[in-house]
Structure formats: structure tokens, C-alpha cells
Amino acid sequence: MNKPVIEVRKLTKYYGKHRGIIDLSFNVMDGEVFGYLGPNGAGKTTTIRTLLDLIRPTGGEAKIFGKDVRLDGEEIRKSIGYLPGELALFGGMTGKDTLTYLGNVKGGIDWNYVRKLAERLEADLDQDVDDLSSGNKQKLGLIQAFMAKPRLLILDEPTNGLDPLMQQEFFRLIEEARENGQTVFVSSHILPVVERICDRVGIIRKGKLVTVEEIDDLKKGTLRSLEIQFAEPPPEDRFKNLPGVQEVDFEDSRLRCKVVGKLDDLIKESARYEVENFISHEPNLEEIFLKYYEGEEELEQEGGKRNA
């Protein structure tokens, strides 16, 4: 964990006048699972495609394994496994053909390991890739990313199209990668995925890096939407002043609220009454970012006022 595998310094990419990413700086350390979180269109894929030298930055620099991604790209990519965000597979080939071809281009593949990966992910390798569902295509994408046991895995929206069972298998693969000392850079717009697998997370919005945090710190600030259905309406006041519980709203015997941090106080209070149902909504990315967003927008407004 001591030396950085990815170093990004003031990395900027404009597509003509369109914003891609602006002044990004962060490090991903050796052996860490780093989450790259942001809504669609925030610049995640632009960052990744720059790291892989598919596109060239307008400014700044990026290094992987201490080498410039632009100058030593070929050398660097020997130790990278990559899953594209929008995976396009070669037409007119089976899954097996696809892996054979990519494996040959990569070189040094342990085919036994590839077979095991395919079994674990229950990938259909005999069908023409054009006929595969998006989930089955994604499995092929994952296999080819992992197949060379690379030092660094760069995965762009890896859970796209995977059913819950396969997501679990994917989580296990990431755990194993962590145990093997591989470094993982994973982008996602889904918070639970990042929470589940990452050590640290970088949050990107509108092309700018908002923050880089330990995942535990992020969880502390996570705003969770909850719904509790009681058998009978409980006394409302008892819920209004619980620590971390906000926006308490009663509709007869149904409680809706938002909770920051631990759920402990709310659960213990609820347990005093008869609970019929308990629904935890998946945290909304926009809501989680709210604190960063608000801060930034206030600053922007202040700046505006000062200028005016």
C-alpha cells in the first residue's frame, strides 16, 4: 500500500469546447481497491480512456507504475486488465474465439485459469457473441479483463447487466484480487457496489474531483431513505429528535425518514412498537453527494455575488 500505482496530476481533457475532465489529481495506491464514483456523464470513462492512452489529455499528466501513460503505454498495458464501460465485442465470433484472440494478443495466458473463470461466471462460450444477452457479454468482458492476472484492473461499470447472483461472484473475484495484491480501479454510478468492494473512493462530478475519501468516512455521511410500517401509529415525537434521523414524516402508521450514519437509535426506538414492514431504499447518489454539491454551489453563488 505504500507506493502509488496510478498517479494523476492536473489531468484535463476537453473535446473541442465540451468538458471532459478538469484538473483531476489523485493517487491510487498499490494493492488498493479504489472506487471512482459519479453520475453518468461526470467524466469517469474519459478519465479511464485517458489512462489507457485511447484519448490524449488536453493538459496535465497521468502515470501508471511510475511510467507516463502516453510514452510507455504499450509497456504499461502488459500489466493492465480492462473492462470497457460500453463493451463492444467482435462480431461473428463465439465467446471462446473472442477469448482466444484477446488471449493471444495479450500473451502469457494460463488457459486453465480462464476456464475456471468461465465456469465461475457461468459464461456461455460456444454461442456467437452477437446472440448473447448483455449480461452474458459482460461476463466475457470480465473474463478477458481478469484472464492475464494483471497487476492493475481497470473496470468501467463492471456490474452492468449482471444479475444479483453474478454480482456476488464478481464481488468475490474482487476480494481474491485484493488478496493477491492486485490493484483495482473501478468506476460506478452505483453507491452500494462501491461501498461493498472499495477501500477508498474518489467522487467525480461535472468533470471535477469533488473528494477522495476512505469508504468508512463516506458511509458515515451517507443519507439513507427508510420506510417503516407500524401496526398502529406510534407517538411521533419519539422519532423526531433521534440522532442522525432527518425529515421525519408520518402518514398514519407509516414512517418515512432519512438517516445519516448508524441506524442503531432508530431501530431500537422502532422495536418498542409492532413493526409490520421495514424498507431501506438504495441510497440515491444525488442525495449522497448533496453535502458536496451544496458546499460547492454555495461557493459558486458567493463567487457570483462577489463578482456582481
Place this chain on the structure above:
Amino acid sequence: MLKNVFGKTLRDKRKAFGWWTLGILFITIWYNMMFTAMEGDMSGINQMMESDLVKALLGGAYDLSTPAGWLSAELLPLIGPIIFIVFAVSFANSSLMGEEEKGTLDLLLTNPINRSSVFLQKFFAMIAGILALALAFWVGNVIGTSSANMGLSVLSLAEVTFNLVLLGLLFGTFTLAVGALTGKSGLSTGLASAIAVVSYLLDSMAEIVSSLETFRPTSVFHYYGGGNVLQDGLDTGNIGILVAGTVALLVIGIYGFQRRDIRT
């Protein structure tokens, strides 16, 4: 075939290639057989050959009563170039820009392979494809002339075929180069086709419009030479210019492909 980019590129074309081969064998044999069918009835047509319109279409006047003249007028000025140029341009287009537009270039270029190598492998795959096409063209002509007893030498048919290979290669490489520079498949095929048509018209019209003569050297078809190769043999100078053009475009293509963003 899945060992590398070269093999994979050829593999992608294997079905289309079967149809091309069949088509070419049919066309070449048919044209040669037509000579026997038309024989003895050539005087009228030969008179027609003297008309400006026909000269403009064929790029010169040929004696259709001789086997060499027949092929020079019928197969070599237009049909042959169309076959080789269309094949080369579409091969180049689908192998490089097709892959970029589909998005699979991302998957390929993120491997430990550099862009020049990918470009060169695509280029050599195109050469292999054109050579295989040329073999079919040559075999078809050899079968055709011998069954029609036309007495054309195997060697001069090979020379004519080689000349077509160079022409196709130049246009194919042009398509690759424009595609590598811009990543736009419509632009590269469109431009290649436009240049081919203008080149052909310029070269053949110059036969009858003397004021166009000055511009003739700007036409690619001027260096291809049409049917003259069958009568006079290959011209080293012309070959040199076609090859030099191809090499120049190859260098431009590699350079262009290195420096730009791959589109999503």
C-alpha cells in the same frame, strides 16, 4: 487465424471473399469467352471504336479483333479497376474504421500492442486479400483465354493483374490513411470513390479533349495505364509512382493513427 490482428482481419473477410472469388472467376471467364462469340463480326465494332465517345470511355482505341485488344477494351479500362478498387476500399474501411465505429478498437488497443502495429497488420491483411483476389482474377483469365484459344501469354496476364493490384492497393491504402487520420468511415470511402471516379473521367476524357492533356498526370488512372499494359507491358515509371504513392499514404496513416483520440 486468431493468433494476431493480421489473421483476425483476414478471418473476418472469409465469407465475403468466397463470393468475390466466384464473381471474379465468372466475370473473367465470361469476358474471354465473349471474344470467341463475337469473332468474325468485329468490323462494325472496330469502326465504332474510332468514335470519340468510345475512346473516352475506354481510354483509347483498341483493335477488338485481336485477343489483346478485346481484353484491353472490355475488361481492363473499367471493369478490372472497379473490382480491385471496390474490394480494396471496402476491405480497408471495414477492417479499421468499421472496428472503431463498432467500438471494438477500444478492446484491442488496450492490450500490450501499439497502434502502428495494429495499422500495419490491417494493411498487410489488405495486401493479402488483394493478392488472393488477384490470383482469382489471373486464374479466371488464364482459364478463359485458353478455353477460347486466344493465345494470350500467362505472363502478360500476370502483368496486367499485377498492375490492377497496385491500383487497388493505392486506393485501399488511401482509405486506411484517411480513416486513420479522421476516424470517419463515410469520409474515407467517399473521398476514395470520388477520387477514383474523377481520375478515371479525367484520364479517359483527355483522350479526346486536348485541353485536359495538361492535367492528365494528376489522374491516378494515368499511371495505371488501362489496357496498354497488355499490349506494351509494364511501365517501370508508372509502377514506381503507384508504389511510392502507397508508401507515402502508409506513412501518413501510421502517423495520423498515432496522434489522435479513438472515438467511442
